[in-house]
Amino acid sequence: MTILVCGEALFDVFVDQEHPLGFRLDARIGGSAFNLAIGLARLGRGAGLLTGIGAGVMGRKLRGALEAEGVDARYLVDKPDPVTLAMVEVKAGGSADYVFHGEGAADRAVTGADLPELDGLRALAFGCFSLLTRPTGDSFLSLASRARAAGLPVALDPNIRASVEPDMGVWRTRVDAFAACADIVKVSEEDFEALNPGMSPEEGARRWLGLGASLVALTRGGGGAEAWTETLHVSCEAPQVEVADTVGAGDSFLAGLLCALDEGGALTGEGVRGLDAARLTAALEFASAVASITCTRRGADIPRRDELPQRF
Numbered sequence: 001m002t003i004l005v006c007g008e009a010l011f012d013v014f015v016d017q018e019h020p021l022g023f024r025l026d027a028r029i030g031g032s033a034f035n036l037a038i039g040l041a042r043l044g045r046g047a048g049l050l051t052g053i054g055a056g057v058m059g060r061k062l063r064g065a066l067e068a069e070g071v072d073a074r075y076l077v078d079k080p081d082p083v084t085l086a087m088v089e090v091k092a093g094g095s096a097d098y099v100f101h102g103e104g105a106a107d108r109a110v111t112g113a114d115l116p117e118l119d120g121l122r123a124l125a126f127g128c129f130s131l132l133t134r135p136t137g138d139s140f141l142s143l144a145s146r147a148r149a150a151g152l153p154v155a156l157d158p159n160i161r162a163s164v165e166p167d168m169g170v171w172r173t174r175v176d177a178f179a180a181c182a183d184i185v186k187v188s189e190e191d192f193e194a195l196n197p198g199m200s201p202e203e204g205a206r207r208w209l210g211l212g213a214s215l216v217a218l219t220r221g222g223g224g225a226e227a228w229t230e231t232l233h234v235s236c237e238a239p240q241v242e243v244a245d246t247v248g249a250g251d252s253f254l255a256g257l258l259c260a261l262d263e264g265g266a267l268t269g270e271g272v273r274g275l276d277a278a279r280l281t282a283a284l285e286f287a288s289a290v291a292s293i294t295c296t297r298r299g300a301d302i303p304r305r306d307e308l309p310q311r312f
Contacts, residue, residue: 001122002072003040003258006050006140007033007130008107009062010084010100012247012299028299029065030086031107032128032159035248039255039302041070043290045262048072050116050143052106052136054083059106077114079106090245095221099163100129110136115143118150123267125258126182127157129164132174141174144181148212153268156182156213157254160191168194179211183269184261186217186254201226202233214269217284219253219291221246225284234277236284239292248300249291255302256290257283286312 008031016026033051040047049066053059053076062083067073084102091097102108107130124147130136147154158175165171172195179185185208187195196204205216205228217227222243226235260283261267266275275283289312293303 002046002048002120003123003125003262004048004050004075004116004121005033005037005040005125006143007031007036007126007128008084008102009034009049009051009053009066010086010102010105010107011058012086012088014088014090014299027085029062030248030300031084032157032251033125033130034062034066035251035300035302036125036127036157036255037066037071038069039252039290040259042302042304043255043259044305045259046072046122048075050075050077050110050114051130052077052079052081052109052114054106055080056083058083075116077110079109081106081109084108088247090247096245096247098161100161102129102133102164108133108136110139112139112142115139118147118152121147121152122262123153123155123258125155125157125254126178128159129161131158131178132165132170137174141177141181144178148181153184154182155184155186155254155258157186157250158191158195159188159250160194168197171195176211179208179213182213183272184215184217184257185213186219186250186257188250189218189220189223192218202228214272217253217257217287219250221249225253225288227280227284229272229275229280231273232275232277232280234281234284236281236288238288241292241296243295244298246295247298248294248302251300252294252302253287253291256287259290260286
């Protein structure tokens with residue numbers, strides 16, 4: 001069974017060296033959905049990616065990388081359009097800022113005709129700017145609604161990119177529409193504050209639970225993570241590591257969380273609601289371990305299962 005990740009596939013472009021006449025750039029395959037699909041595959045889950053794949057050498061590189069990682073390529077949609085580029089500025093402490101160059105790009109061109117049937121799917125995951133770029137965002141919302149109606153688990157990570165849409169009101173409206181279809185909402189502390197201004201974490205989590213989610217997980221970077229269900233509130237500390245950058249950390253966390261829930265038979269709304277505190281905490285700890293290893297590497301290089309500490 002396949003966990004189908006729906007979103008973008010692009011290149012993260014880092015400034016590798018600066019010289020008097022310009023920069024030397026280092027382009028790494030990436031994108032939130034792309035990272036999540038590869039992360040799931042590396043952790044031993046069946047994963048597919050639904051996205052528009054651009055033309056030319058960059059599109060071929062993206063497809064080849066997915067196939068090499070064992071990601072199901074049947075859901076890729078070939079488009080004649082260019083590939084999105086994300087210019088990445090890594091700041092002190094390893095956090096990153098992004099500027100996207102993707103107007104008219106392939107991953108923004110997914111239409112209703114490109115959507116697959118739900119047969120053979122274990123769950124679906126949505127997030128980042130693909131929630132609201134059109135026509136992709138509208139197509140994905142339709143797919144999320146279909147999945148919810150069919151009883152398939154849906155995961156959501158808003159992963160806000162203000163350089164794509166600076167109006168947080170637009171993001172809030174769109175995220176809430178997807179949250180109403182979601183069983184699992186994973187959100188970073190920064191995104192939570194942008195989407196729920198003036199609310200405490202507890203209040204914001206309860207708001208999403210009220211929309212229909214069964215689990216809300218909040219990540220705080222080096223400050224750990226916490227999660228809420230209708231009856232539980234648990235937290236865990238983050239492993240202490242030497243941070244290279246945080247690119248892909250949130251994608252890694254979600255890959256780890258979905259993997260842990262799936263292995264524990266809890267990757268459904270009913271399964272999540274049946275978790276006790278110990279099992280939910282263990283899932284957070286597993287996800288945090290996956291994310292912490294990614295942070296020790298440049299770019300979204302998510303670990304394989306055998307790279308995790310032995311206790312996992």
